[in-house]
Structure formats: structure tokens, C-alpha cells
Amino acid sequence: MANQIGTVGVLGAGQMGLGIAQVAASAGLKTILVKATPGDTEALRKKIDGALAKAVEREKDPEKQKAASERHQKAMAALTTTSDFAALAPCDVVIESIIEDVATKHAAFTKLDGLCGADTIFASNTSTLGITEMAVKTKRPDRFIGLHFFNPAPAMKLVEIGKTVVTNPEVVESAKALCLKLGKTPVVLPDTTGFVVNRLLVPYMLDAMRVWQEGTGSIADIDTAMMNGAAHPMGPFSLADFIGLDVVFHMANNLLDEYSEPRFAPPPVLRRLMLAGQLGRKTGKGFYDYSAKPAVPNPGLSR
Numbered sequence: 001m002a003n004q005i006g007t008v009g010v011l012g013a014g015q016m017g018l019g020i021a022q023v024a025a026s027a028g029l030k031t032i033l034v035k036a037t038p039g040d041t042e043a044l045r046k047k048i049d050g051a052l053a054k055a056v057e058r059e060k061d062p063e064k065q066k067a068a069s070e071r072h073q074k075a076m077a078a079l080t081t082t083s084d085f086a087a088l089a090p091c092d093v094v095i096e097s098i099i100e101d102v103a104t105k106h107a108a109f110t111k112l113d114g115l116c117g118a119d120t121i122f123a124s125n126t127s128t129l130g131i132t133e134m135a136v137k138t139k140r141p142d143r144f145i146g147l148h149f150f151n152p153a154p155a156m157k158l159v160e161i162g163k164t165v166v167t168n169p170e171v172v173e174s175a176k177a178l179c180l181k182l183g184k185t186p187v188v189l190p191d192t193t194g195f196v197v198n199r200l201l202v203p204y205m206l207d208a209m210r211v212w213q214e215g216t217g218s219i220a221d222i223d224t225a226m227m228n229g230a231a232h233p234m235g236p237f238s239l240a241d242f243i244g245l246d247v248v249f250h251m252a253n254n255l256l257d258e259y260s261e262p263r264f265a266p267p268p269v270l271r272r273l274m275l276a277g278q279l280g281r282k283t284g285k286g287f288y289d290y291s292a293k294p295a296v297p298n299p300g301l302s303r
């Protein structure tokens with residue numbers, strides 16, 4: 001019998017961790033969001049509260065608005081935010097969503113191994129690190145799985161479930177059931193760097209950077225072209241800024257490391273923006289400057 005998941009732990013309260021916790025609490029599951037670095041955990045509650053309040057406001061139909069309001073109240077009652085790792089001990093699953101750095105993730109799972117029960121499923125929301133590599137360093141490689149949500153987690157339907165050669169099939173079934181309970185569409189994939197979406201999407205964003213470096217169109221022109229010519233909801237530069245340029249950079253290097261194909265190599269402009277700490281929307285500047293409303297192409301990249 002696959003485990004019934006009643007309590008969800010989320011480790012890491014960045015843009016993805018917050019979103020995943022919001023989704024789990026909104027589905028009525030007891031949700032424990034643990035901030036892995038020092039900081040205000042009450043502010044996290046307020047962020048999720050604010051996001052759910054906005055979702056209620058967006059509903060125009062009175063019946064649907066009433067239902068959204070009830071979900072909001074239930075979600076806030078189901079949610080705990082803390083920076084105490086020990087709060088994750090009773091969880092049926094812990095979804096790790098901290099910085100995309102393998103050593104930091106290993107250290108976090110080692111700590112969790114000592115705190116959580118033997119049945120607790122460990123899941124990583126990594127975009128491009130190996131699930132197998134993380135799993136084998138824990139005491140429960142058979143109860144370790146990839147659960148790759150998309151940004152923003154409350155809006156995006158897909159979850160890529162990454163199973164390794166040693167994942168227990170019951171854990172896969174539990175993960176699928178959890179995704180369905182969260183209103184998501186799961187696809188089960190073997191553990192491969194980048195799964196499907198990032199394997200295709202990362203080289204696309206890197207190619208856009210190379211096209212710009214070669215002088216074929218401005219940042220705004222390339223985004224406009226892809227939005228209007230390929231019906232993409234946002235262009236490749238807006239998308240990279242939205243994901244976070246540090247995340248894109250790490251994904252590119254992990255894919256390059258796995259496949260040794262030049263198309264995964266980070267172009268110089270990405271590395272320079274990284275070095276300058278201009279990481280996209282989350283820092284206010286990346287390929288665009290978000291201090292202007294609406295955002296304008298980053299003046300530092302003018303030529």
C-alpha cells in the first residue's frame with residue numbers, strides 16, 4: 001500500500017518553497033514550511049495570506065468567491081511557518097526547495113535523516129541536480145524522489161516526478177497521489193538531468209542570449225518576436241529573469257556537466273550578470289530593469 005500523505009513539509013522558503021507550501025495548505029494538507037536560513041518566518045505567513053487573499057478578490061462569481069474564501073481560511077489554519085528543522089519530524093513527505101547547490105542540499109538531507117521517521121519520503125524540487133546522487137547519500141535511497149514543480153507553483157499545473165533505479169514503486173504511487181491531491185498534472189520520468197522541460201527550455205533561453213550577443217535584434221525585439229511569432233506567453237529574456245539568472249546559470253552548468261554538449265554552455269552575458277548580482281526580477285534587475293514601470297531593457301546592456 002502506498003503511503004497516504006497527510007502532512008507535508010517544505011524546506012526552503014524562496015519563491016518556489018513559498019509557492020509549494022501555499023499549494024499544499026490550499027489542498028487542506030497540514031503544511032509545515034521551514035525557512036532554511038535566518039529571517040522572519042511570520043513574514044512568510046503574511047506573504048501566503050496575501051497571495052490567497054488576492055486569489056479570493058480575483059473571483060467575480062459570488063459562489064466561487066465564497067469557496068475561495070473558505071479555502072483561504074482553511075489553508076491558513078493548516079499552515080505553520082518556522083525556522084526550526086525539527087518541526088519537519090512528523091511529516092509524511094519533506095519537499096526540499098533550497099538553493100540549487102548540491103553540497104548544501106546534501107547537508108540539509110543529512111540533517112533531515114536524523115530528524116524524520118524512517119517512513120518519511122524525501123523529495124527534492126531541484127531543477128537539474130541528480131536525484132540519484134542525492135538519494136544515495138541518505139539513509140533512505142528507496143524513499144527519495146524528485147518532485148519538480150514549476151514557477152509560479154500555485155499557477156503551473158505540471159509536476160515532473162523523477163524516479164531513480166532504486167525508488168520504491170510505492171513511493172512513486174504516493175508522489176502521484178499527492179500531486180493529484182494538489183490539483184497538479186504529474187508525469188513520471190526517469191532521473192535525468194533537466195527531465196523534459198528544462199532539457200528543452202534551458203538551451204532555448206541560452207540560444208536567445210547567443211542570438212542577442214551576435215547582434216540579431218535587441219532584448220525587447222527577441223522577446224516580442226517569440227511572443228508574437230511562437231505564441232509564447234513571455235519571451236526568453238523575461239522568462240530567464242522570472243526564473244532567476246542564478247538558477248538558469250546553475251541549470252546550464254549542470255546540463256553541460258551531464259551531457260557535454262556546447263548548447264548547454266552559459267553564454268558570457270549570463271555569467272557577467274551573475275557576477276554583478278543582477279539575477280532578474282528577484283533582485284530588481286537582470287535582462288530588464290524592474291525599477292521602471294513597465295520594466296525596460298537593462299541600460300547596462302545597451303550598445
Ligand SMILES: NC(=O)c1ccc[n+]([C@@H]2O[C@H](COP(=O)([O-])OP(=O)(O)OC[C@H]3O[C@@H](n4cnc5c(N)ncnc54)[C@H](O)[C@@H]3O)[C@@H](O)[C@H]2O)c1
Nearest residue numbers: 012013014015016036037097098099100126127149151243
Ligand atoms: N526558480 C524557478 O523557476 C524554479 C523552478 C523549479 C524548481 N526550482 C528549484 O527550486 C529550488 C529553489 O529555487 P528558488 O527559485 O525558490 O530559489 P530562491 O533563491 O528564491 O530560494 C532559495 C532558498 O534557499 C535558501 N538558501 C540559500 N542559501 C542557503 C544555504 N546555504 N542553506 C540552506 N538554504 C539556503 C534561501 O533562504 C531561499 O529560501 C532550487 O533547487 C531550484 O533549482 C526553481
